[in-house]
Amino acid sequence: PKSTAPKNKVIISCAITGAIHTPSMSPHLPVTPDEIAQSAIGAAKAGAAIVHLHARNPETGRPDQSPEAFAKFLPTIKAGCDAIVNITTGGAPTMLVSERVRPAAVHSPELASLNMGSFNFALYPMLNRFKTFKHDWEAAYLEGTRDLIFRNTFKDIEFVLATCRDNGTRFEFECYDIGHLYNLAHFLERGLVQPPLFVQSVFGILGGMGTHPEDIAMMRRTADRLLGRDTYRWSVLGAGRAQMPTAAIAAAQGGNVRVGLEDSLWIGPGQLAESNAQQVTKVRQIVEGLGLEIATPDEARQILALKG
Ligand code: KMH
Ligand code: ZN
Known part of the structure; x- marks a missing residue:
């Protein structure tokens, strides 16, 4: 069969471990440097063009945003696969931006996440499920989000942009609400961010948008209107059980998709995912079942104008 142009291919991102879930929630959550590296390589082999990375303390599993923690797995991932490395600047919602930006500043990845506004980032409802x-x-971390603002002021965002400017890192703009698209449009207007913008719409974090198909449609329409359809590449992630339905809805409309154990621990109702690769395989089947092709890492580099 004839292959479609790269720009019509679907980029699969996989967020390997994150800072939302804690180790006791799933034995499959990668924690040590070797687990993170092997899980990222497995996700890439299954079809992820981008691996979105956080680090953890190997003994406690607590999020660790030191550049040294990332240095323990980045060389293995780069040697083991060709996936685009995306380093978080979100870290954990409890951390200050000065700490959060350091791994991206030091390791100069092709991509880094950039959270586009301040909001309540509530993880405490997970205490109803995990006891x-x-x-x-772990419990104190989740409980603490009852009174937590995930701080991403305009100055914070400018700071991340300025810190990463000289190393050519481009961004996965994390937008949890319509206002975050307006913030991104503001930075576009000021010339502080350059197209094509990689917009990651995040659905299902308590404090941000929900996961209704109307929310997904609204996000898409608003991004088209504010940024211009050719100015951005749209990706979505749905938290928890919304992960696969959100991906399916967006892929059917020309969107890119993100999965991974950062966003959901599940592969089906009540069934823990055994690996990141399992979720990538499932979303790949959804994408290919729609008659679409997935992008290779090099095609994703081209689509997102990355430094390579
Ligand atoms: N944890 C996700 C909801 C970041 O790392 O900058 C969004 C995220 C944030 O990936
Ligand atoms: Zn993340």
Whole structure:
């Protein structure tokens, strides 16, 4: 069969471990540098063009935003696959932006995440589902988000942009609400961000937008109107059980998709995903089932104008 032009291919991102879930929630959540590296390589082999990375303390599983923690798995990932490395500047919602930006500043990845506004980032409802924890910090971390603002002021965003400017890192703009698209349009107007913008619409974090198909449609329409359809590349992620339905809805409309254990621990109702690769395989089947092709890492580099 004839292959479609790269720009019509679907980029699969996989967020390997994140800072939302804690180790006691799933034995499959990668924690140590080797687990993170092998899980990222597995996701890439299954079809992820981009791996979105956070680091954790190997003993406790607590999010660790030191550049040294990332240095323990980045060389293995780069040697083991060709996927685009995307380093978080979100870190954990409890961290300050000065700490959050350091791994991207030091390791100069092709992509880094950039969270486009301040909002309540509530993880405490997970305490209704998960009740026993191996480590002291886990329950307190989740409970603490009852009174937490994930801070991403205009100055914070400018700081991340300025810090990463000289190393040519481009961004996965995390937009959890319509206002975050207006913030991105503001930075576009000021010439501080350059097209094509990689917009990651995040659905299903309590404090941000929900996961209704109307929310997904509204996000898409607003991005088209504010940014211009050719100015941005649209990707979506749905948290928890919304992961696959959100991906399916967006892929059917020309969107790109993100999966991974950062965003959902599940592969089906009540069934924990055993790996990141399992979720990538599932979303790939959805995408290909729609008659669409997935982008290779090099095609994704071209689509997103990355430095390579
Ligand atoms: N945790 C996700 C909801 C970041 O790393 O900058 C969004 C995220 C944030 O990936
Ligand atoms: Zn993340």
